[in-house]
Amino acid sequence: xxxxxxxxxxxxxxxxxxxxxxxxxxxxxxxxxxxxxxxxxxxxxxxxxxxxxxxxxxxxxxxxxxxxxxxxxxxxxxxxxxxxxxxxxxxxxxxxxxxxxxxxxxxxxxxxxxxxxxxxxxxxxxxxxxxxxxxxxxxxxxxxxxxxxxxxxxxxxxxxxxxxxxxxxxxxxxxxxxxxxxxxxxxxxxxxxxxxxxxxxxxxxxxxxxxxxxxxxxxxxxxxxxxxxxxxxxxxxxxxxxxxxxxxxxxxxxxxxxxxxxxxxxxxxxxxxxxxxxxxxxxxxxxxxxxxxxxxxxxxxxxxxxxxxxxxxxxxxxx
Amino acid sequence: xxxxxxxxxxxxxxxxxxxxxxxxxxxxxxxxxxxxxxxxxxxxxxxxxxxxxxxxxxxxxxxxxxxxxxxxxxxxxxxxxxxxxxxxxxxxxxxxxxxxxxxxxxxxxxxxxxxxxxxxxxxxxxxxxxxxxxxxxxxxxxxxxxxxxxxxxxxxxxxxxxxxxxxxxxxxxxxxxxxxxxxxxxxxxxxxxxxxxxxxxxxxxxxxxxxxxxxxxxxxxxxxxxxxxxxxxxxxxxxxxxxxxxxxxxxxxxxxxxxxxxxxxxxxxxxxxxxxxxxxxxxxxxxxxxxxxxxxxxxxxxxxxxxxxxxxxxxxxxx
Numbered sequence: 001x002x003x004x005x006x007x008x009x010x011x012x013x014x015x016x017x018x019x020x021x022x023x024x025x026x027x028x029x030x031x032x033x034x035x036x037x038x039x040x041x042x043x044x045x046x047x048x049x050x051x052x053x054x055x056x057x058x059x060x061x062x063x064x065x066x067x068x069x070x071x072x073x074x075x076x077x078x079x080x081x082x083x084x085x086x087x088x089x090x091x092x093x094x095x096x097x098x099x100x101x102x103x104x105x106x107x108x109x110x111x112x113x114x115x116x117x118x119x120x121x122x123x124x125x126x127x128x129x130x131x132x133x134x135x136x137x138x139x140x141x142x143x144x145x146x147x148x149x150x151x152x153x154x155x156x157x158x159x160x161x162x163x164x165x166x167x168x169x170x171x172x173x174x175x176x177x178x179x180x181x182x183x184x185x186x187x188x189x190x191x192x193x194x195x196x197x198x199x200x201x202x203x204x205x206x207x208x209x210x211x212x213x214x215x216x217x218x219x220x221x222x223x224x225x226x227x228x229x230x231x232x233x234x235x236x237x238x239x240x241x242x243x244x245x246x247x248x249x250x251x252x253x254x255x256x257x258x259x260x261x262x263x264x265x266x267x268x269x270x271x272x273x274x275x276x277x278x279x280x281x282x283x284x285x286x287x288x289x290x291x292x293x294x295x296x297x298x299x300x301x302x303x304x305x306x307x308x309x310x311x312x313x314x315x316x317x318x319x
Numbered sequence: 320x321x322x323x324x325x326x327x328x329x330x331x332x333x334x335x336x337x338x339x340x341x342x343x344x345x346x347x348x349x350x351x352x353x354x355x356x357x358x359x360x361x362x363x364x365x366x367x368x369x370x371x372x373x374x375x376x377x378x379x380x381x382x383x384x385x386x387x388x389x390x391x392x393x394x395x396x397x398x399x400x401x402x403x404x405x406x407x408x409x410x411x412x413x414x415x416x417x418x419x420x421x422x423x424x425x426x427x428x429x430x431x432x433x434x435x436x437x438x439x440x441x442x443x444x445x446x447x448x449x450x451x452x453x454x455x456x457x458x459x460x461x462x463x464x465x466x467x468x469x470x471x472x473x474x475x476x477x478x479x480x481x482x483x484x485x486x487x488x489x490x491x492x493x494x495x496x497x498x499x500x501x502x503x504x505x506x507x508x509x510x511x512x513x514x515x516x517x518x519x520x521x522x523x524x525x526x527x528x529x530x531x532x533x534x535x536x537x538x539x540x541x542x543x544x545x546x547x548x549x550x551x552x553x554x555x556x557x558x559x560x561x562x563x564x565x566x567x568x569x570x571x572x573x574x575x576x577x578x579x580x581x582x583x584x585x586x587x588x589x590x591x592x593x594x595x596x597x598x599x600x601x602x603x604x605x606x607x608x609x610x611x612x613x614x615x616x617x618x619x620x621x622x623x624x625x626x627x628x629x630x631x632x633x634x635x636x637x638x
Contacts, residue, residue: 008430008431009427009429010430010431012427024427025425025521026423026424026425026426026519027427028349028351028359029350030347030348030349030350031348032348040347042366042425047361104345105345106344106345107344108328108331108343108345108346109328110328111327111328111329112328112329200345202344
């Protein structure tokens with residue numbers, strides 16, 4: 001539920017007057033996304049999203065995010081395209097916040113994931129990696145291996161309030177991952193948060209990918225590992241191998257994995273499970289009492305982690 | 320901030336299949352309104368609002384609200400028009416809630432009110448009363464005189480935590496209003512909550528009126544008294560007579576007030592100030608700690624009440 005900053009009609013109309021996108025017809029705050037304030041704008045020429053970037057986003061990262069969406073859109077990916085003002089500037093300020101207007105994408109995200117969704121996703125993820133291949137800006141992934149230990153320390157022994165023995169279990173997993181994390185896989189720009197609410201479908205085809213605010217430079221195959229976690233598990237915590245096979249095979253049709261990437265996939269998937277387990281655990285332990293946004297259950301990712309721990313090759317994912 | 324009930328793409332697509340409004344293109348929860356869950360729908364034929372009615376709305380009142388919007392729209396008022404399904408039914412159920420689709424209105428509500436806004440509002444309010452004249456359904460106003468005493472009792476002496484002596488002050492005011500409340504003024508359907516966020520403008524003209532979920536059968540002039548409170552005061556609590564004159568005179572151009580209505584306007588305005596003071600006071604004292612929706616300051620309406628207490632005729636409002 002996210003409209004943290006209110007804007008007035010006067011300031012919005014004055015702001016839009018510096019763009020060539022017509023006159024304001026309506027606007028409404030959107031109750032999706034938890035990081036920024038998002039408004040759906042309708043003008044006499046079309047529909048747009050206006051985002052005001054809130055404190056949880058580092059303003060220094062915004063040129064990377066805006067530049068990436070612009071690059072990917074120019075390379076044929078269906079994603080929000082930054083709209084520039086009459087001076088050619090996309091990253092602006094409004095109501096005391098960094099602000100940008102992007103194009104609106106049609107489509108709805110699937111609440112109930114099926115194998116065909118996963119097949120579509122695999123192709124779109126490969127397209128994203130290929131389209132990003134010549135994007136020259138870099139942003140380190142501060143939620144990869146080096147970022148997990150401080151996150152676990154921040155939760156500390158309070159982790160055991162959520163699940164008995166969780167702190168030791170996660171410490172052991174961290175040590176394992178530190179020893180086995182790959183060092184030399186193909187690197188590029190990854191989405192890093194390609195959950196189902198960030199992938200729009202029209203009918204059974206993907207119409208667009210949104211929310212690039214965790215995008216960074218990291219192993220391409222780690223993005224696939226995140227999608228395995230986000231798309232291929234059932235609500236009882238079991239891996240659906242039909243879905244993971246569809247995802248990986250569709251990805252490989254457009255960008256075949258190298259032997260090293262295939263070998264590393266189980267450990268990357270463990271890392272991805274740990275990453276979401278740790279951030280959810282932190283939010284679970286630190287959300288304000290009575291806050292409107294309900295934190296997500298960290299233990300869903302403990303179940304996923306345990307599945308990946310028992311897998312030793314991509315065959316375990318049916319691929 | 321209001322999306323209390325989530326809906327899935329599957330159930331929404333199945334729901335829309337029973338209407339003749341095209342295929343779903345996108346939908347997003349809207350972060351406005353505090354009573355119900357609202358979604359902005361785009362289909363291949365247009366833009367709509369889907370409302371799921373939450374517990375604070377009495378389901379028995381919904382036929383009145385839906386019927387009223389339909390009636391007013393048919394009589395030329397620009398307001399959300401209920402959309403019927405293929406069986407001709409507007410009030411449906413979705414995700415375990417009563418639900419209705421209405422047309423989307425272009426326009427933005429004015430954050431900074433000027434006298435021309437008040438002039439436009441006066442005309443629109445009279446239009447609403449005239450269009451509603453032959454609406455046959457009735458709904459008592461449970462937030463009028465007989466409803467105020469229970470509200471004050473519910474807040475009780477805790478009122479004095481908000482402002483020293485408030486409970487006695489409000490008890491005295493209630494006694495005064497009970498003695499002087501008019502008994503025989505023109506009655507009809509009133510909006511009863513025509514605050515600025517419920518009135519849309521395109522440029523300097525009203526493009527529509529929304530949110531009929533407090534509408535009821537009561538003195539028409541009481542609606543004008545509510546608008547006096549909601550639109551004609553400055554943030555320092557002072558009455559802006561230019562605004563109140565513009566409001567009342569524009570109203571009278573289309574529906575002249577009777578002598579009895581003119582005489583009763585100051586007491587009706589006191590009642591309207593007390594009504595919003597009491598509901599805000601109750602919400603102020605009873606909102607959950609840390610809740611996302613910040614309650615509105617009840618004392619804004621104490622200042623308005625005191626202004627009305629010193630006014631003895633419509634001349635005090637410049638009209």
